[in-house]
Amino acid sequence: MDESDWLAERFEEHRTRLRAVAYRMLGSVSDADDAVQEAWLRLSRTDASRVENLGGWLTTVVARVSLNMLRSRDVRREQPLVHMPEPIVDRADGTDPEHEALLADSVGLALLVVLETLSPAERLAFVLHDMFGMPFDEIAPIVDRSPEAARQLASRGRRRVRAEHTDPDPDIEAQREVVNAFLAAARDGDFEGLLAVLDPDVVLRADLGPAAESREVRGAEAVASQAQLYSRLGLLMKPALINGAAGLVSTKDGEPFSVGGFTVRDGRIVAMDILADPERLRRLDLTILED
Amino acid sequence: MQSDVELVRGIIEALNRGDVDGMLMRMHADFEWRPLESSPVARVYRGHEHVRGYVEDWLGTFDGLRIDLEDPEDVAGRVVAPVHAHGRGRASGLALDTRFCQLWTVRSGVAVRMDEYVTRDEALDALRSR
Numbered sequence: 001m002d003e004s005d006w007l008a009e010r011f012e013e014h015r016t017r018l019r020a021v022a023y024r025m026l027g028s029v030s031d032a033d034d035a036v037q038e039a040w041l042r043l044s045r046t047d048a049s050r051v052e053n054l055g056g057w058l059t060t061v062v063a064r065v066s067l068n069m070l071r072s073r074d075v076r077r078e079q080p081l082v083h084m085p086e087p088i089v090d091r092a093d094g095t096d097p098e099h100e101a102l103l104a105d106s107v108g109l110a111l112l113v114v115l116e117t118l119s120p121a122e123r124l125a126f127v128l129h130d131m132f133g134m135p136f137d138e139i140a141p142i143v144d145r146s147p148e149a150a151r152q153l154a155s156r157g158r159r160r161v162r163a164e165h166t167d168p169d170p171d172i173e174a175q176r177e178v179v180n181a182f183l184a185a186a187r188d189g190d191f192e193g194l195l196a197v198l199d200p201d202v203v204l205r206a207d208l209g210p211a212a213e214s215r216e217v218r219g220a221e222a223v224a225s226q227a228q229l230y231s232r233l234g235l236l237m238k239p240a241l242i243n244g245a246a247g248l249v250s251t252k253d254g255e256p257f258s259v260g261g262f263t264v265r266d267g268r269i270v271a272m273d274i275l276a277d278p279e280r281l282r283r284l285d286l287t288i289l290e291d
Numbered sequence: 292m293q294s295d296v297e298l299v300r301g302i303i304e305a306l307n308r309g310d311v312d313g314m315l316m317r318m319h320a321d322f323e324w325r326p327l328e329s330s331p332v333a334r335v336y337r338g339h340e341h342v343r344g345y346v347e348d349w350l351g352t353f354d355g356l357r358i359d360l361e362d363p364e365d366v367a368g369r370v371v372a373p374v375h376a377h378g379r380g381r382a383s384g385l386a387l388d389t390r391f392c393q394l395w396t397v398r399s400g401v402a403v404r405m406d407e408y409v410t411r412d413e414a415l416d417a418l419r420s421r
Contacts, residue, residue: 043330
């Protein structure tokens with residue numbers, strides 16, 4: 001191995017972490033790859049011979065790029081009620097190793113949905129501190145605030161995340177059983193059965209794309225009613241892992257109709273996050289689910 | 292006959308036009324592009340295919356990418372070319388504004404190698420030590 005290969009290998013060691021940072025910041029795999037690519041090229045023009053903590057320094061560069069992408073996205077995009085991040089879809093029986101690396105430390109769809117509601121600076125401070133352990137005095141210059149202000153940004157983000165109960169039960173089989181029970185009850189029109197698997201404060205968030213209004217429905221009865229409506233659409237449901245948790249991919253007449261992630265806590269569904277934007281669904285690679 | 296400095300100008304002008312073929316036609320098939328060695332992500336791009344990939348990554352990632360040559364000169368058979376690179380991240384909108392120095396090796400009218408250094412003095416030191 002010559003020196004240049006060795007150096008490139010050093011970056012590759014960090015690339016997985018950098019993609020993970022960028023995905024949590026941007027909620028999109030392709031945007032995360034763009035951020036890492038831009039960071040890589042900037043770094044190839046940077047003298048880093050005096051950098052002591054290469055990992056921290058690389059993270060800072062990617063965070064800066066991601067922060068600016070978030071800010072320019074906020075200016076361009078009219079914020080809908082719900083904007084579903086790009087889900088990472090795997091077969092129900094296993095996760096692609098590359099996806100596993102990206103999802104390490106569990107980043108469920110529900111968490112990403114909440115992160116979408118934070119301001120760019122709150123999101124950056126929360127992600128870097130709470131998820132990657134970066135100290136506030138290193139975060140402060142990235143957001144152009146004092147360390148104390150950076151701490152407050154992360155704290156606001158943390159409060160929002162905790163309020164939404166985004167942590168699922170760790171047992172994927174137990175999650176799957178609850179989702180299957182939900183599906184069976186919806187298919188049979190069993191309203192009581194639906195209520196039995198829904199947390200009283202369950203939230204259903206659906207991103208239907210720019211052509212339709214996104215929606216957020218709260219409460220077990222309201223969500224059960226929605227589930228009964230959808231069960232009449234004649235959708236073909238396929239179990240899948242959505243961001244490492246139990247979920248479903250539905251199709252109608254052979255075309256992807258929705259990707260749904262479930263957050264199951266204490267044996268009940270606390271959140272259902274559904275992407276049903278036809279254009280964005282077309283861009284997802286769902287071939288992994290084919291038999 | 293075209294001087295080595297003129298050849299380098301031709302390569303940089305092609306880059307600024309986004310004309311990768313125009314760059315490669317002035318480079319040997321085994322051309323080596325050696326970005327800043329002290330960068331944490333330094334690696335060597337060898338041959339037209341890898342150089343094309345690297346340059347296209349730059350052109351695809353930065354809008355208005357431009358490299359301005361600042362008084363390139365022939366020194367001991369090499370071209371020492373301080374440059375100012377600027378553009379804007381296509382996705383991030385962040386400005387790119389950086390100065391460094393390229394050291395070009397030209398043989399028989401085609402470029403065979405280019406090394407990048409932080410400063411002109413570093414490039415000259417490297418030249419002296421070869």
